[in-house]
């Protein structure tokens with residue numbers, strides 16, 4: 420029962436919600452820093468929630484390449500498929 | 503597009519430029535004269551130093567100063583060499599022997615700062631196929647050690663044993679053979695909370711991970727002979743590496759790592775922050791050696807913690823929103839608005855008390871803190887003076903509803 424990228428994206432949006440204090444609408448192209456006004460600490464916390472939600476390890480080392488919510492969804496999909 | 507390397511700093515520069523100018527600016531203040539471990543002349547006024555990390559008051563200890571002076575006069579002002587080339591004197595070895603004795607370990611390596619000790623140990627030990635697992639609230643030197651190394655970095659929720667367990671379980675599931683280094687701190691410096699080392703070490707060992715504990719803020723402060731939180735919590739035999747600093751309780755500068763690992767000395771050959779920087783000057787080495795001997799045999803810990811409880815209790819009874827509980831030498835109040843925190847700092851320095859203004863991202867949970875780190879060298883009168891000024895300024899800025907009664911009783 421592999422999840423589609425859209426399902427993963429929706430799940431990630433739910434995890435981001437508590438950090439999205441201004442309820443800014445989230446798309447796959449939303450940039451964490453600019454569009455969602457989140458700093459690197461927030462993004463690290465979100466990453467940690469994602470790890471626990473999907474039961475995967477997402478190394479902090481990947482963060483510099485993860486700028487949008489869509490990129491997060493893609494990396495989760497990739498890591499799930501590698502299991 | 504721009505060619506300006508500095509453009510990325512514009513947002514932080516703008517924030518900085520909006521700070522109060524002159525003597526109320528927390529980041530430009532300097533000390534005209536230092537009178538003792540707890541007092542200095544600032545803006546022409548005698549001021550109590552309330553946030554120095556000078557836990558034992560060692561900076562003006564007569565025996566330490568004598569030792570430093572003698573080393574200065576006999577060995578000179580600096581080594582002009584790295585530990586590997588020209589920079590190891592007998593006194594560096596003696597300092598390492600003193601550390602081994604202090605911790606009762608087989609090995610000790612001295613670095614030029616605690617920052618470099620973390621950088622070197624973490625970046626070197628954990629290689630490309632290994633994992634480093636760190637607490638979310640780790641000190642910058644730990645994060646930077648991770649960034650400098652090639653290991654996979656995973657972060658667990660602050661002091662959360664279950665979360666650590668989950669992260670380790672996942673790593674092991676995918677990679678049964680991987681080397682894992684779990685990095686913890688004895689005391690987290692912003693809010694003074696201890697790591698629950700018993701649980702965290704039990705879990706780490708269940709996954710065959712190595713454990714490093716940074717005791718920067720706990721050496722001298724906790725444990726029967728001042729070795730830190732690992733000693734206090736009775737788990738020293740579970741810890742593979744202890745990192746620490748001479749820049750707080752020891753009253754000078756320098757860092758170290760101690761261990762019983764039989765291959766530990768290999769690090770001297772491969773650890774770049776150990777090799778490619780100059781070694782500590784002889785005077786620093788001499789005062790650190792003396793201070794370690796004094797700390798092991800002193801009972802300044804009791805005085806320090808009672809000082810901290812006095813300030814913590816007073817602030818809490820006054821009605822401040824407390825970040826700390828008094829179980830460590832840190833006393834911090836939480837201030838909701840950053841501008842109020844900055845104003846608080848400015849009022850305190852005017853009243854003759856120099857506290858730390860600690861702001862995000864250096865603080866956990868994005869808190870704005872007015873943070874004191876107590877010293878065994880603070881007198882009761884100094885503590886009560888700090889408390890009086892905290893209450894005065896807190897009342898003035900509307901952080902305290904009623905003028906509290908009885909707080910100084």
Ligand SMILES: Cc1ncc(COP(=O)(O)O)c(C=O)c1O
Nearest residue numbers: 615616617641691718747749756
């Ligand atoms: C937890 C922790 N580790 C390491 C360090 C670095 O110590 P040093 O001042 O010796 O570089 C500090 C001090 O700021 C610290 O708080």
